[in-house]
Amino acid sequence: MxxxxxxxxxxxxxxxxxxxxxxxxxxxxxxxxxxxxxxxxxxxxxxxxxxxxxxxxxxxxxxxxxxxxxxxxxxxxxxxxxxxxxxxxxxxxxxxxxxxxxxxxxxxxxxxxxxxxxxxxxxxxxxxxxxxxxxxxxxxxxxxxxxxxxxxxxxxxxxxxxxxxxxxxxxxxxxxxxxxxxxxxxxxxxxxxxxxxxxxxxxxxxxxxxxxxxxxxxxxxGAGNCHVYIDESADEKMAVKIVENAKCQRPSVCNSAEKLIINEKIATQLLPKIAEELASSHVLLRGDQKVQAILGGKVQPATAEDWETEYNDYILAIKVVSDIDEAIQHINRYSTHHSEAIITNDYQNSQKFLNQIDSACVYVNASTRFTDGFEFGFGAExxxxxxxxxxxxxxxxxxxxxxxxxxxxxxxxxx
Known part of the structure; x- marks a missing residue:
């Protein structure tokens, strides 16, 4: 039967x-x-x-x-x-x-x-x-x-x-x-x-x-531990705008950014501006030791578990790296192969990121929030x-x- x-x-x-x-x-x-x-x-x-x-x-x-x-x-x-x-x-x-x-x-x-x-x-x-x-x-x-x-x-x-x-x-x-x-x-x-x-x-x-x-x-x-990497040549206003959108526009969905990776050559100057922008949405920041040294009490210590966690919430973990190669290595290790973005004005670095990041959707100078059937012109997904x-x-x-x-x-x- x-x-x-x-x-x-x-x-x-x-x-x-x-x-x-x-x-x-x-x-x-x-x-x-x-x-x-x-x-x-x-x-x-x-x-x-x-x-x-x-x-x-x-x-x-x-x-x-x-x-x-x-x-x-x-x-x-x-x-x-x-x-x-x-x-x-x-x-x-x-x-x-x-x-x-x-x-x-x-x-x-x-x-x-x-x-x-x-x-x-x-x-x-x-x-x-x-x-x-x-x-x-x-x-x-x-x-x-x-x-x-x-x-x-x-x-x-x-x-x-x-x-x-x-x-x-x-x-x-x-x-x-x-x-x-x-x-x-x-x-x-x-x-x-x-x-x-x-x-x-x-x-x-x-x-x-x-x-x-x-x-x-x-x-x-589904699972989206998505990253945004800010390269040393990034336009600062663009970087702040994209990070805020990728994290805050709708944090509960799988294409929202969960991690921010930033080049050390621009981190001291740019991270306080990003933290100020995210504070308006009450985003909880977690960072490595270099991030903590820059932001002080505005950031909590990040644990090993943070790098592989998909929050789907107003939480963002931040890591400072020495160059794009370290960024790519970190992202490929912890990514769920969903969506990653680079913010850069360096064409060679943009192409390296596009070619070496092992994810379904890889962006240059755009928010990860566009990974969506509707946005891609597929209608629903x-x-x-x-x-x-x-x-x-x-x-x-x-x-x-x-x-x-x-x-x-x-x-x-x-x-």
């Missing part, structure tokens, strides 16, 4: 065959209807979110920020759906085509992955973003959000499923698991007969648990992959597809 999860997987596989055959126009029409419906149902969505927020009132502020859904964020989700509708559909794209030595016409063409499983924590917007991207790429999705956002996620999924149903599309293209137990999560991770791939989004602890326990292929996402497989960095439509080879012959046999 099949379990409830296996039945969901079976339904999702059936729906996947239908969704894969939809035209681009059909998919775009559905996505625009979903955007409209989200706005129409905003009061119901906010009401469900208030239930989740009430149960999470003792949680840290950074957690509440991720969990919160208001009218503005619903408009943002709706806009994301509309953007995905406007994006080019990768399905059917020909990667390459050729005729081999015996006259076989071989075409490599882009196709859906199939059934995608998603495990995520306190960000309800993921329910909408992931559903939109999977649907546009011709996939079905099974969602397993965290218990903290359960009521919000259930309403969001219901709104999206109702649009499918009212449009004559199999609503099982989008399914959500309503039980949030660890036992069921572990069963979900082993649903290899039904899931094509499993994508975890959330804390390092969640991602590692999925990687350790899953029998389904996993795309790792399903996550930031920190792996080196077919998907790395912000995962948009193309990263949710694979390819197959179509071979046409005229009677050829292999000798």
């Amino acid at each position: 099949k379990t409830d999860l296996e039945l969901m997987g079976q339904k999702s596989q059936v729906a996947a065959q239908e969704i894969a055959q939809l035209s681009t126009d059909q998919k775009n029409k559905i996505l625009n209807l979903m955007a409209q419906k989200l706005i129409e149902e905003s009061h119901r969505i906010v009401a469900a979110n208030q239930i989740d927020l009430a149960q999470a009132q003792d949680m840290p502020a950074k957690f509440i920020d991720r969990l919160l859904i208001d009218e503005s964020r619903i408009l943002g989700m709706a806009h994301g759906l509309q953007q995905v509708a406007q994006l080019a559909d990768p399905i059917g794209d020909v990667e390459r085509a050729w005729v081999n030595h015996v006259g076989l016409k071989i075409t490599q063409q882009r196709v859906p992955l199939g059934v995608i499983g998603l495990i995520y924590e306190a960000r309800p917007n993921v329910t909408v973003d992931a559903s939109a991207l999977c649907f546009k790429a011709g996939n079905t999705v099974i969602l397993r959000g965290g218990k903290e956002a359960l009521q919000t996620n259930l309403v969001l999924a219901e709104v999206l499923r109702n649009v499918l149903k009212e449009s004559g599309i199999n609503p099982d293209a989008i399914q959500i698991i309503s039980e949030t137990s660890h036992e069921l999560a572990n069963e979900f991770m082993r649903l290899s007969d039904y899931l094509s791939v499993l994508i975890p989004r959330g804390s390092k602890k969640l991602i590692q648990a999925v990687v350790k326990n899953a029998t389904v292929p996993v795309i790792e996402t 399903i996550g930031i992959s920190t792996q080196k497989m077919h998907a790395r960095g912000p995962m948009g439509l193309r990263e949710l597809t694979t390819t197959k080879y179509l071979i046409q012959g005229s009677g050829q046999i292999r000798e």
Whole structure:
């Protein structure tokens, strides 16, 4: 007898065959209807979110920020759906085509992955973003959000499923698991007969648990111990502005800066200005001995643990280095391979940083906060992959597809 999860997987596989055959126009029409419906149902969505927020009132502020859904964020989700509708559909794209030595016409063409499983924590917007991207790429999705956002996620999924149903599309293209137990999560991770791939989004602890326990292929996402390195040639005003934005614009997300590395030749002059700017946002500074000597009581001592910690909070650890080589060595050692930035007016150093930093996204003179599917022009994103497989960095439509080879012959046999 099949379990409830296996039945969901079976339904999702059936729906996947239908969704894969939809035209681009059909998919775009559905996505625009979903955007409209989200706005129409905003009061119901906010009401469900208030239930989740009430149960999470003792949680840290950074957690509440991720969990919160208001009218503005619903408009943002709706806009994301509309953007995905406007994006080019990768399905059917020909990667390459050729005729081999015996006259076989071989075409490599882009196709859906199939059934995608998603495990995520306190960000309800993921329910909408992931559903939109999977649907546009011709996939079905099974969602397993965290218990903290359960009521919000259930309403969001219901709104999206109702649009499918009212449009004559199999609503099982989008399914959500309503039980949030660890036992069921572990069963979900082993649903290899039904899931094509499993994508975890959330804390390092969640991602590692999925990687350790899953029998389904996993795309790792998320953990962002991101660095900003200020080179000796950096423009001071630019440096202060970028560090403040990378740390303070939204510190609870994975592309915010957690570490500041600064060249010793500019540290004494620049660090007090950075500390003054960050003080307005009440950022807690932690630094090595050189930083402590410069900033005195404005900074706490940094420990070995600080260099590998993703705070997702108003905390920044600072290290002084002798040159760019020491900066690169430190970043590559402690980075989670997410996003790193250099602030410099030295072209050679900018190129060295771009070439030698081993992360998915590497910036010159820009904030790490731009590592985002929306900012990259992908519409919504399903996550930031920190792996080196077919998907790395912000995962948009193309990263949710694979390819197959179509071979046409005229009677050829292999000798």
